[in-house]
Amino acid sequence: MTELVPGSAGVPGGPGGRRRDAFGARGSGDTSGFGGLVPPVPSLASSARPFGDDAADSVYDTLERVFPELGDAVERVVFAYGELTIHVRRERLLDVAWTLRDDPGLRFELLSSLSGVDYPDDLTGRRLHSVVHLTSMTHRRRLRVEVSVADGDPTLPSLTPVWPTADWHEREAYDLFGLIYEGHPGLARIMMPDDWVGHPQRKDYPLGGIAVDYKGAQIPPPDTRRSYS
Known part of the structure; x- marks a missing residue:
């Protein structure tokens, strides 16, 4: 969510105003707000016991x-x-x-x-x-x-x-x-074609894709859409 903060004239986004993105993100062009999130540092430690549950x-x-x-x-x-x-x-x-x-x-x-x-x-x-x-x-x-x-x-x-x-x-x-x-009785692809190369939900798998026409609108493939980088 993006919030327009009023300026000197009291108009949201007007002179002297500014834009405040969700979660404190600013200046990235990413209006989703997730640009300001910091991922937690991973840990290999076990939780202390008792767990409290x-x-x-x-x-x-x-x-x-x-x-x-x-x-x-x-x-x-x-x-x-x-x-x-x-x-x-x-x-x-x-x-x-x-x-x-x-x-x-x-x-x-x-x-x-x-x-x-x-x-x-x-x-x-x-x-x-x-x-x-x-x-x-x-x-x-x-x-x-x-x-x-x-x-x-x-x-x-x-x-x-x-x-x-x-x-x-x-x-x-x-x-x-x-x-x-x-030991699986019939391990085979279930969603992709049998001759598909690679595994689409791995993080290093290319986005790829094809352009799609939907109700008169053109939706470009994912790798050509807007980038925040």
């Missing part, structure tokens, strides 16, 4: 008790914005997954979504992340499980043996991010 503390305490090798399987655990995320090493992903699903104190029966994320500046050097959202309908809890891999070796175990709903989600993450889920 009864459900999150209960989930992790139970997982520690029933999975003695948890210290070797988990890289870090983060509680932020009311959500618990467990960063799991890919070699132990299936072991942790079976425990999360089958232990009576956990019972995460539903994989509600799985998606890919690309962090080019990931401090571990493993930029591609596979993120799973789990739901325990028994205990009415939610949990995120995240695995990171390098783009030079983007393989990790498929979760379809544990949660069949992972099937189509993993195909989409494979198609758009290039994550390769070993």
Whole structure:
């Protein structure tokens, strides 16, 4: 949102006035206001325990008790914005997954979504992340499980043996991010043509595109639209 601040004549944007963009951005030509936002400094540290949330503390305490090798399987655990995320090493992903699903104190029966994320500046050097959202309908809890891999070796175990709903989600993450889920029953592109080159949702993928006619208007391809740089 852009606000026109009145000048000496009391007219917004008039003589002596100025423009104030949202969030304090100014002088960039970016009227969205996001130019003034500063991204947080990434961290590889775990959140301090207790997390201050009864459900999150209960989930992790139970997982520690029933999975003695948890210290070797988990890289870090983060509680932020009311959500618990467990960063799991890919070699132990299936072991942790079976425990999360089958232990009576956990019972995460539903994989509600799985998606890919690309962090080019990931401090571990493993930029591609596979993120799973789990739901325990028994205990009415939610949990995120995240695995990171390098783009030079983007393989990790498929979760379809544990949660069949992972099937189509993993195909989409494979198609758009290039994550390769070993053990998947039919890993193939789901959105792009079979002969498509590259993975469109990676951050270094070129915008490209073609011009489109829409209701008499010409919409240029993304790489030729207005730039704020």
